[in-house]
Amino acid sequence: MSMLNHHGHRLGSMQTLPAPMRKYADRETVDYCIVGAGSAGGVLAQRLARAGFRIVALEAGPFWDTEKDWVSDERGSHELYWNDLRITGGKDPLALGANNSGKGVGGGSVHWAAFAPRFHPSDFRVYSEDSVGADWPISYWDLKPYYELLEQEIPVAGPAWFPWGDPHGYPYGPHPLGGVGDVLVRGCAKLGLRSVAGGPVAILSASHGDRPHCIYRGFCIQGCKVGAKASTLITHVPDAIDHGAEIRALSMAARISLHDDGRVDGVLYIDRDGNEHFQRARAVIVSGYAIETPRLLLNSACSGHRHGLANSSGTLGQYLMAQAGNVVAGRFDELIRLYKAPPAHALSEEFYETDKRRDFARGFAIQTVGPLPAAFAKQMMNAMGAWGWGLRRVMMDMNHWATIGVLGEILPWEDNRVELAEEKDQYGLRVAKVTFNLHDNDKKLIEFGKKRVMEVMWAAGAEQVVQESRYAHLVGAARMGSDPATSVVDKFGRTHDIPNLFVCDGSILPTQGSANPGLTIQALAARTADYLIKQGDAIFFSNRRDQCEPGIRYDLSPPYTNFKGNPRVA
Amino acid sequence: MKQKSYPLRPTGGEIRDLAQPGYYSGFSTLAQKKKWDETTRQVVTERVEKVPPLRFFSSGEAELLTAIVSRVIPQDDRAADRMIPVHPAIDERLFKNELNGFRYEDMPPDREAYRLGLKAIDEMAQKRFHEPFVSLTVHRQELILKSLHDGKPDPAHRIWQRMPVHRFWTLLAEDCVTAYYSHPWAWDEIGFGGPAYPRGYMRLENGLPEPWEVDEQRYDWNAPVDSLSELDEQGAPPEQVLPQAHGSSS
Numbered sequence A: 001m002s003m004l005n006h007h008g009h010r011l012g013s014m015q016t017l018p019a020p021m022r023k024y025a026d027r028e029t030v031d032y033c034i035v036g037a038g039s040a041g042g043v044l045a046q047r048l049a050r051a052g053f054r055i056v057a058l059e060a061g062p063f064w065d066t067e068k069d070w071v072s073d074e075r076g077s078h079e080l081y082w083n084d085l086r087i088t089g090g091k092d093p094l095a096l097g098a099n100n101s102g103k104g105v106g107g108g109s110v111h112w113a114a115f116a117p118r119f120h121p122s123d124f125r126v127y128s129e130d131s132v133g134a135d136w137p138i139s140y141w142d143l144k145p146y147y148e149l150l151e152q153e154i155p156v157a158g159p160a161w162f163p164w165g166d167p168h169g170y171p172y173g174p175h176p177l178g179g180v181g182d183v184l185v186r187g188c189a190k191l192g193l194r195s196v197a198g199g200p201v202a203i204l205s206a207s208h209g210d211r212p213h214c215i216y217r218g219f220c221i222q223g224c225k226v227g228a229k230a231s232t233l234i235t236h237v238p239d240a241i242d243h244g245a246e247i248r249a250l251s252m253a254a255r256i257s258l259h260d261d262g263r264v265d266g267v268l269y270i271d272r273d274g275n276e277h278f279q280r281a282r283a284v285i286v287s288g289y290a291i292e293t294p295r296l297l298l299n300s301a302c303s304g305h306r307h308g309l310a311n312s313s314g315t316l317g318q319y320l321m322a323q324a325g326n327v328v329a330g331r332f333d334e335l336i337r338l339y340k341a342p343p344a345h346a347l348s349e350e351f352y353e354t355d356k357r358r359d360f361a362r363g364f365a366i367q368t369v370g371p372l373p374a375a376f377a378k379q380m381m382n383a384m385g386a387w388g389w390g391l392r393r394v395m396m397d398m399n400h401w402a403t404i405g406v407l408g409e410i411l412p413w414e415d416n417r418v419e420l421a422e423e424k425d426q427y428g429l430r431v432a433k434v435t436f437n438l439h440d441n442d443k444k445l446i447e448f449g450k451k452r453v454m455e456v457m458w459a460a461g462a463e464q465v466v467q468e469s470r471y472a473h474l475v476g477a478a479r480m481g482s483d484p485a486t487s488v489v490d491k492f493g494r495t496h497d498i499p500n501l502f503v504c505d506g507s508i509l510p511t512q513g514s515a516n517p518g519l520t521i522q523a524l525a526a527r528t529a530d531y532l533i534k535q536g537d538a539i540f541f542s543n544r545r546d547q548c549e550p551g552i553r554y555d556l557s558p559p560y561t562n563f564k565g566n567p568r569v570a
Numbered sequence B: 001m002k003q004k005s006y007p008l009r010p011t012g013g014e015i016r017d018l019a020q021p022g023y024y025s026g027f028s029t030l031a032q033k034k035k036w037d038e039t040t041r042q043v044v045t046e047r048v049e050k051v052p053p054l055r056f057f058s059s060g061e062a063e064l065l066t067a068i069v070s071r072v073i074p075q076d077d078r079a080a081d082r083m084i085p086v087h088p089a090i091d092e093r094l095f096k097n098e099l100n101g102f103r104y105e106d107m108p109p110d111r112e113a114y115r116l117g118l119k120a121i122d123e124m125a126q127k128r129f130h131e132p133f134v135s136l137t138v139h140r141q142e143l144i145l146k147s148l149h150d151g152k153p154d155p156a157h158r159i160w161q162r163m164p165v166h167r168f169w170t171l172l173a174e175d176c177v178t179a180y181y182s183h184p185w186a187w188d189e190i191g192f193g194g195p196a197y198p199r200g201y202m203r204l205e206n207g208l209p210e211p212w213e214v215d216e217q218r219y220d221w222n223a224p225v226d227s228l229s230e231l232d233e234q235g236a237p238p239e240q241v242l243p244q245a246h247g248s249s250s
């Protein structure tokens, strides 16, 4: 074991990377090899390391030094995204890239807007209640203690009273309102809709340990140099390293290796110089995002698993979901200056649940969005068909516009999927092909949602309202379920087919509600970690599948994070 | 509630050679650069001071691309020494083969898409006006480009059977606006505060300017009278297949 020194490597404006970081030699066998140090992977590594397991997390992207690598600049932030080739198709092809997932330690939590609402209890019972989609193998109440825990750990700022779903409050106070949030709140109030302002967002409204509070500069999606916005890079990875985990950056997992005994024994990966290595592990957890996770499992096909690892059900890659993310833009006489304050800062969930009077199941949320100039120009191109002089003119008016988004639930459909394309990437690995089609329920929901949000915009006093169709937040594609014939993993993320192979990230979600998925993904990761810790060595030697709840551990949080309260109805 | 669309603009001044178009005269983001963090300062300053050389396109292609880009994001109102480099940014992206993370299954790779698109545009000009695109009047150039924007190439060209015209248009136009609106001179034009770390913002509500920002000073201006790219009075999006965009979301 050698030691790596990271002196002066900054994580936000006050924190530095703990040094030294443990480094495992190539031939050492670790307990868990985690693929992807993103939203889920970061939390898992931290929990498992604290419990004493030997952990290596392979991360395809770099280990960000926030001061040297990140900028307060849209174009200069291109490298935060997964820019490698993916093919997109279907009747309603999804734009991927910057609209999609991250690459580098922290994964998508580096560029997320940090909206952190919980799912509603109904989200876990969509099939039972609406005869569409699927039920989860767990209920909201199984996840609730983990929501509360993560809301303290990352932590979440928001109103004292969040009235929807299972009503609750937030440990940190709400943020002051920017111009766009003001428009949302005004418009909703005019229409008699409830809204909340200043959260819930995983952005600090007061300093916390070695992280300062938000300075309202609006560059959240470009990575928060301040360290006010939560990313696992600054919330969980430092504690993971303190407890002996190795986060091995610039290491692209190429395939998971299956031993003759039907158990996985390690991960083949490619380093920054193109050299192949093999990391031996007693168990493997894939946390690579809803596209790269199924891609890796498909690319790991071998004899006995011709159609990909853990794919005996044939559902690996299927039931991929995106949320409808239509952006409604309104022009106001007065100045708004939409670039100030975090893009995520006010929302309404009045239309979240199924309403039998409508002709579709499930619903949508209404949320602020805050595009910076290049993103806003693209939105105006799409929403107004602006180009040339027209585009120059409308852009000169940027400070008069406010943007509010629909966040609509799209149901899981078999034909929305991730497969392998013929093309290969720079590592010689077949790239993912994503197919996406809207179905009848989705189209009706989007039409309805779009109209409601446009009404909010008019009600707020806009003199012109336009909208652009887009999608956000991919999840699904390796869903959890109790039936091995129709799902890939069980309720703890363990693949039905291979006892020491797990999936833990957004890909295990059976449905997605109309809440942003990040908090739920991290809460699920903490729950899976509790299960693995409770199981102990049994995971490494036994094929027995224990389905008992592990019980939540309150002693595994990063330092200074578990002394705030979670307001709730007793 | 008046559901009026894009405000009618009375006849105003002509476009001139302006050091800074837009309604924020006297505002300069670069003047604030001492307040920015080191990395951001470097990245933004370099964008202004070091225009990348042309390495991907041939000189003929580059000339054609420049003519196209000058209509997609026109800068005729800008003084010669305040023009924002757009085609060099596209050339650099293609030279480095910097991907945006995906490709539509019905599209060729970006490099090939640009070569095909340029070829189609030039041949359309030849067929319709019997001259290369670069020699056409601005109005005729706009006629060709507007037909692509509207998704109805006029004249038709076989390349648009292989490559969906709305996807090519989005690729081209998004690259153009990304280059233009990533430049600090464009930030000054639209009154965007620019980088703000470590200082941050203090005035969040009511569209108030920070002490170092300036208030809006509106004036009327006209695009060239025969321009086809001005928004029409209703502000209604011209009929076209609206593709789905990428960029930020929440």
Ligand SMILES: Cc1cc2nc3c(=O)[nH]c(=O)nc-3n(C[C@H](O)[C@H](O)[C@H](O)COP(=O)(O)OP(=O)(O)OC[C@H]3O[C@@H](n4cnc5c(N)ncnc54)[C@H](O)[C@@H]3O)c2cc1C
Residues within 6 Å of the ligand: A035, A036, A037, A038, A039, A040, A041, A058, A059, A060, A061, A098, A099, A100, A101, A102, A103, A104, A105, A106, A107, A108, A109, A111, A112, A113, A114, A115, A116, A221, A251, A252, A253, A254, A287, A288, A289, A290, A292, A293, A296, A344, A473, A474, A504, A505, A506, A507, A516, A517, A518, A519, A521, B247, B248, B249, B250
């Ligand atoms: C612009 C934008 C804004 C968003 N805003 C919000 C928001 O406000 N709220 C919210 O809840 N969600 C938001 N999201 C979504 C959120 O970021 C994702 O849902 C979340 O990060 C997904 O978590 P994950 O663990 O599944 O994957 P990720 O966080 O993406 O982590 C996957 C990691 O695995 C790595 N990886 C993948 N394959 C390999 C491999 N083969 N080898 C090694 N490493 C690999 C990747 O590099 C990455 O670091 C936003 C997303 C975008 C694009």
Ligand code: SF4
Residues within 6 Å of the ligand: A203, A213, A214, A215, A216, A217, A218, A219, A220, A221, A223, A224, A225, A226, A227, A228, A229, A341, A342, A343
């Ligand atoms: S607005 Fe706040 S959270 Fe967002 S990047 Fe700026 S300081 Fe960070």
